[in-house]
Amino acid sequence: MGSISTTKIPVLDFTNQDLIPDTPLWVSTSVEACKALEEYGCFVAVYGGAPPHLAGAAFSAAEELFCLPTETKRKNVNDKPYHGYVGQMSVIPLHEGLGIDYVTDRDHVRKFTELMWPQGNDPFCETVYSFSNAIAELDRLVVRMIFENYRVGKYYESHIGSKTYLLKFLKYSPPPEANPTPAFPMHTDKTFLSILRQNDVNGLEVKSKDGEWIALELPPNSYVVMAGDVSMGWSNDRIRSCEHRVTMSGNKKRYTLGLFSFVTGTISVPEELVDEKDYPLKYKPFDNISLIEFYATDEGRKAENTLKAYCGVW
Template identity: 75%
Template sequence: MIFENYGVEKHYDSHEGSKTYLLKFLKYLAPPESISMPAFPQHTDKTFLSILHQNGVNGLEVKSKDGEWISLHLPPKSYVVMAGDISMGWSNDRIRSCEHRVTMEGDKTRYTLGLFSFIKGLVSVPEELVDDEHPLMYKPFDNIALINFYATKEGREAKSTLKAYCCI
């Protein structure tokens, strides 16, 4: 769907063949004394896409374009799909990675199942996504190298890890 929307269908097969996945079970403990407290700091995922399913205990918050934090109150059988930094780099900033965090309150433990997709090899902006209105923003980069950069002090402190790592 993303590839069709941007007119880059010819790149779909090579993209599909270069993906790898991580399925992760996440547990966030209820805070002491039922106070509201951060359980996971604000960040963007270093993925192409992240798909999350939670156990009905809310806590996921996303940052809006105007900087407001929005608490997501989701029906029990719903999924959240978020673009990661790799989508942002691949799309030449047409898709923005979703800044989010987890804040816990109440007396229940939060469980989340996350499916995270990564790209093996170099990620390059398709030439069809570069024009006068959208000049090339990123040098080709490696998804795993970006994660390794994020583990450094410079990567963690950057406002945008992706831009600090490979922005032109």
Template identity: 45%
Template sequence: MGSLANYHKNLPVIEFAGDSIVPGSTSWQSTSANVVRALEVYGCFLAICDRFAPGMHDSIFHAAEELLSLPIDVKVKNISETPSHGYVGQVALIPLYEGLGIENATTRQGVDDFIKLMWPSGNRTFRETTLEYSKIVAQLDQVVMRMVSESYGITNSYEALLEKTSYLLRLLKYRKPNENESGLGIVPHTDKSFMTILHQNRVPGLEIKAKNGHNWIVVDPSPKFFIVMAGDACMAWTNGRIEAPQHRVMMMKGSEERYCVGLFTFIKDIEIEVAKELVDDENPLQFEPFDHYKFIHFYYTDEGKRAKCPIKAYCGI
């Protein structure tokens, strides 16, 4: 359990079950070591979570299909002050992609506010499904980050961030490419989140760029896997020890429509800063303290879009 010897497509697979999620246990410690190593080497890993009931996979993707089948004039009501947190679609560069976002997705108020826009008369099943899913996946995120913070000796730093953590649930669709279209579903990028946890609907497409900078690792879309991925904010918080991986979506000609659900973590109302425990003569400070949401807005400026590494351009030393 928690063994890094189990690789799939060159990505480590780590199981979160039994004693491995009990803080202080021997299994917790070994799983923590595997989590940190996976994030430091790959920036991501595949997680198997025993808290995720088998039927939840079908329920959340039924919810995604129901949402994304709504008329476009309804979906565009999903507006956010934060770029790319609301509806994104009908974009010339990525015509296959469409997605909506539920802000504060682990709270009933956040989900209800979203449902009022999409279904003014309500949608109880959608509310229960998305809220339950968000809470379960948020628990996985918190277990992973506790393991990381304990391993680095920066638990106090993480506890301060956890109190200010907000969760965004995005439900995404990639349509089948037409005969004359590129299969590019989403351009290569790193996430601007703190952490991201993705879940796929059995249709392949997600690819992670290998650290050699040349090869792309195709991620198994099996419903048993969650893809746990570091974002740019985590890279800065760990003083560069964990790097956010480049990833993209490529749709094959003749493939089915692809759905994906992602839970993204963001830190609000507090600056993210490198803990002093991660700075020494061999590891000098690489990032100034920064506001997570201001960084997101920076990314969508001309300077941010041109930057090879936006987080370094924004607050790097």
């Protein structure tokens, strides 16, 4: 499986009440966040916007969801690849997942809830809606830092207005033996950002620029903020799309709540991020959902770099 490093991914504090736009702390944190995204494709954010009791309730909701019969969970279908139910697959036997699209909209959460529980389940609905909106606020904070750090802040509002959010409930079962076992293969997300909150079972590993695997050990109340292919394309390769995988060991189940952000409409590299000397244009304008659909094809899955294969300037 290759050597595993215990090197720490940068941990940034988002709990400080003085973290306000246009202050020195905001600027320094923005620089650190972008440096981490450029180097590792991710960082760890300690964030209090979702109080421990809300995060705990969200994990309880996840356990309740995964206890439903498989035939019920299979009702979670979506025309967009990888947005609905994934499970019972021989290539990833330890993994199971469900998704709620447009999760920051209460009506969409309610529709999903009624699909899983026709008799209704208001506590599940309210917990998921509240948790997702709390994490979406972290997404907006980080995106604002990215845009301002690269001096393209004038595009921030239109970008946020074009975003949609998918919440994925991810479950990883312990391996038949306690030995480290691949649970999900290496990949990059087709998102702008992915924000992950896990229970107390580790397993996420990210790949450094030099090819070394780094096992993440997360502090309490922390989230992994991960760059996807869309932010790599938008930033003209300044940001790295995070290569990551999941390895399971021990005898405990691992639950992860992932908020995945997507961009509607055409995505183009801002002209300010094109420099013919250091950063010549790397990508043609592209569509986020079409990128996901390309990735779902044989050609897309086999490509060494999905985004470059899809819309790279050669």
